[in-house]
Amino acid sequence: MIDLSFSPAEWTAMRLSLKVALVAMATSLPPALLVALALARGRFPGKALLNGLVHLPLILPPVVTGYGLLLLFGRRGPIGAFLEQSVGLVFSFRWTGAALAAAIMGFPLMVRSIRLSIEAVDQRLEEAAGTLGAAPFLVFLSITLPLCLPGLIAGMILSFAKAMGEFGATITFVSNIPGETQTLASAIYSFTQVPGGDAGALRLTLVSVALSLAALMLSEGLARLAARRIGAA
Amino acid sequence: MSLDVRLKTRLGTVVLDVDFSAGDGVTALFGPSGAGKTSVLRAIAGLTTPRDGLIRLGGETLLDTAHGLSVAPHRRGFGVVFQEARLFPHLSVRRNLRFGSFFNKAKTTRAEFDHIVALLGIGPLLSRAPRHLSGGERQRVAIGRALLSAPRLLLMDEPLAALDEARRAEILPYLERLRDETRIPILYVSHSVAEVSRLADKVVLIDNGHVVGAGPAAETLSGASLLHGAPLRERGVVLEGRIATAQDEEGVTAVELGPTTRLRLAQEGLLPGSRVRLRIAARDVMLALKPVEGISALNSLPMRIVALHPRENRTMDVVLAGQEGLQLLAQITRVSAKALALSEGMEVQALIKSVALDR
Numbered sequence: 001m002i003d004l005s006f007s008p009a010e011w012t013a014m015r016l017s018l019k020v021a022l023v024a025m026a027t028s029l030p031p032a033l034l035v036a037l038a039l040a041r042g043r044f045p046g047k048a049l050l051n052g053l054v055h056l057p058l059i060l061p062p063v064v065t066g067y068g069l070l071l072l073f074g075r076r077g078p079i080g081a082f083l084e085q086s087v088g089l090v091f092s093f094r095w096t097g098a099a100l101a102a103a104i105m106g107f108p109l110m111v112r113s114i115r116l117s118i119e120a121v122d123q124r125l126e127e128a129a130g131t132l133g134a135a136p137f138l139v140f141l142s143i144t145l146p147l148c149l150p151g152l153i154a155g156m157i158l159s160f161a162k163a164m165g166e167f168g169a170t171i172t173f174v175s176n177i178p179g180e181t182q183t184l185a186s187a188i189y190s191f192t193q194v195p196g197g198d199a200g201a202l203r204l205t206l207v208s209v210a211l212s213l214a215a216l217m218l219s220e221g222l223a224r225l226a227a228r229r230i231g232a233a
Numbered sequence: 234m235s236l237d238v239r240l241k242t243r244l245g246t247v248v249l250d251v252d253f254s255a256g257d258g259v260t261a262l263f264g265p266s267g268a269g270k271t272s273v274l275r276a277i278a279g280l281t282t283p284r285d286g287l288i289r290l291g292g293e294t295l296l297d298t299a300h301g302l303s304v305a306p307h308r309r310g311f312g313v314v315f316q317e318a319r320l321f322p323h324l325s326v327r328r329n330l331r332f333g334s335f336f337n338k339a340k341t342t343r344a345e346f347d348h349i350v351a352l353l354g355i356g357p358l359l360s361r362a363p364r365h366l367s368g369g370e371r372q373r374v375a376i377g378r379a380l381l382s383a384p385r386l387l388l389m390d391e392p393l394a395a396l397d398e399a400r401r402a403e404i405l406p407y408l409e410r411l412r413d414e415t416r417i418p419i420l421y422v423s424h425s426v427a428e429v430s431r432l433a434d435k436v437v438l439i440d441n442g443h444v445v446g447a448g449p450a451a452e453t454l455s456g457a458s459l460l461h462g463a464p465l466r467e468r469g470v471v472l473e474g475r476i477a478t479a480q481d482e483e484g485v486t487a488v489e490l491g492p493t494t495r496l497r498l499a500q501e502g503l504l505p506g507s508r509v510r511l512r513i514a515a516r517d518v519m520l521a522l523k524p525v526e527g528i529s530a531l532n533s534l535p536m537r538i539v540a541l542h543p544r545e546n547r548t549m550d551v552v553l554a555g556q557e558g559l560q561l562l563a564q565i566t567r568v569s570a571k572a573l574a575l576s577e578g579m580e581v582q583a584l585i586k587s588v589a590l591d592r
Contacts, residue, residue, distance in 0.1 A: 128319040130306045131278055132333035132382045139307075142332075146323045230323040 012179055013187035021163035024102035025156055036114035058108040062168025069173040097174035098181045102166045106159030117151020150226040157219035161212055184208055234291045242283035244272055249442040259412050259419045261433035269442045270422045274390050278313050279306035312384030314392045318371035320363035326374050327359040333382025341381050353377045353407050369400035387419045430454050430471045430512050469514040470562050478505045491557030496588055497531040511588050515564035519584040532585040538577055553583055
């Protein structure tokens with residue numbers, strides 16, 4: 001029989017994971033929407049390169065992504081040093097770094113999902129909205145955005161789920177510090193490294209499975225609901 | 234208010250080069266498919282920018298490529314009804330209708346909204362979603378949506394082309410009411426003689442990217458350009474006449490085309506003295522060498538053959554002239570033309586099987 005009473009350290013890891021995943025999802029949404037729009041509609045030199053860069057975290061070993069983040073966003077990295085001096089934002093060995101790593105890893109999934117849904121929007125509807133007096137930005141808000149809502153929701157939830165499970169890049173970039181950067185995945189890893197940690201690892205594994213499954217089901221359900229609302233299903 | 238259009242641009246292999254103006258009422262851009270009508274309409278709406286063009290409405294310039302001026306579509310204030318209704322699927326019919334007035338400075342009032350909803354008969358549909366409408370209902374909502382954006386000009390791009398015959402018949406009366414009850418000038422793109430002769434006040438004929446004729450509807454539609462341009466089933470003439478004041482002994486109504494030329498109509502309930510427009514399809518006209526007795530056709534008119542044009546599918550178009558400037562077009566097989574030894578200048582009898590009344 002498994003003992004399902006969580007220790008305070010386990011609760012902390014779960015709370016931290018949720019915080020990291022929510023922040024990662026929310027902060028990557030605006031840039032993901034812009035990049036998806038550029039990839040779906042834009043015509044500019046370097047589009048293939050941008051597409052490649054966005055998808056890189058999907059195919060690189062996570063440890064490479066994590067190391068890259070360390071080089072760029074570490075305290076002595078060019079971006080990390082600049083951000084610390086200008087706005088006092090520190091990533092290395094902080095939960096913010098874990099959120100950054102999770103956001104980067106989830107970014108291609110979110111962009112992909114949003115891009116596909118933008119491409120599926122009938123541009124003739126946007127044309128019609130324009131002839132009715134709506135300026136391009138208002139057409140985007142009133143027609144394009146609502147019509148790609150299912151893809152947007154699916155992308156957000158995928159990114160959230162990816163963030164909940166992110167391990168490789170996170171541990172490389174911000175290590176595994178209990179209470180600061182130890183997420184669910186790192187906590188399970190720690191449990192498996194110490195004698196007698198089996199029960200803790202199993203408990204957190206079950207939590208992880210349940211959360212992932214719930215996120216996927218929620219995503220399906222919301223996407224279907226949104227699709228029904230716009231008349232696609 | 235006059236719309237002046239001059240465009241010159243390349244469309245694939247066709248060079249579009251048109252110059253025309255449209256005034257109040259309904260102006261039809263008429264011509265075969267692929268003639269460039271839709272491209273003209275899209276350029277007027279601002280959805281495409283031609284290489285070379287000048288578009289003015291009243292005193293306002295909307296496009297002047299020589300001076301690098303092109304007003305964005307949403308600032309032109311032109312309502313567009315497309316071939317497909319293009320209703321917004323995530324909005325109810327009511328919100329589709331209100332879409333334009335939401336973004337326009339010129340708000341439509343509650344009374345105007347109710348008037349247009351009643352005019353188009355879409356009151357019962359207001360709270361429905363577009364996917365629950367029939368094709369004809371959708372197109373009526375699309376027309377209403379364009380009207381409620383308070384347009385200065387209404388552009389209609391073959392609004393009935395995607396519908397079947399029954400749906401077309403359902404919408405045409407609404408378009409007529411629209412023409413008669415609103416003061417918005419309409420530019421109507423179509424390749425259907427029936428629609429154009431029924432709706433248009435003025436016709437601009439477009440073929441192969443060029444304007445080949447323009448003028449009042451009845452004259453232009455029965456003119457020679459139509460005889461050559463229109464598809465097989467659509468060829469014919471449009472005549473204007475007046476319902477005769479007295480019925481003849483059988484109680485049949487007649488239309489006077491001139492002081493002595495009259496056509497008999499198998500239609501009742503027409504107001505004596507009112508002006509009507511008739512369409513006589515070329516395939517409904519038969520030819521005989523001398524007056525025929527014992528035949529069911531109501532109308533037989535003496536005509537002279539003006540021209541013979543061999544056409545597709547082994548048919549022959551015969552252009553006929555009669556008394557008082559009457560012109561008719563007959564479509565017969567080449568075999569019959571040979572059997573009757575038809576030639577230009579010959580006197581024949583035209584037997585008209587049916588006369589369609591265009592209101």
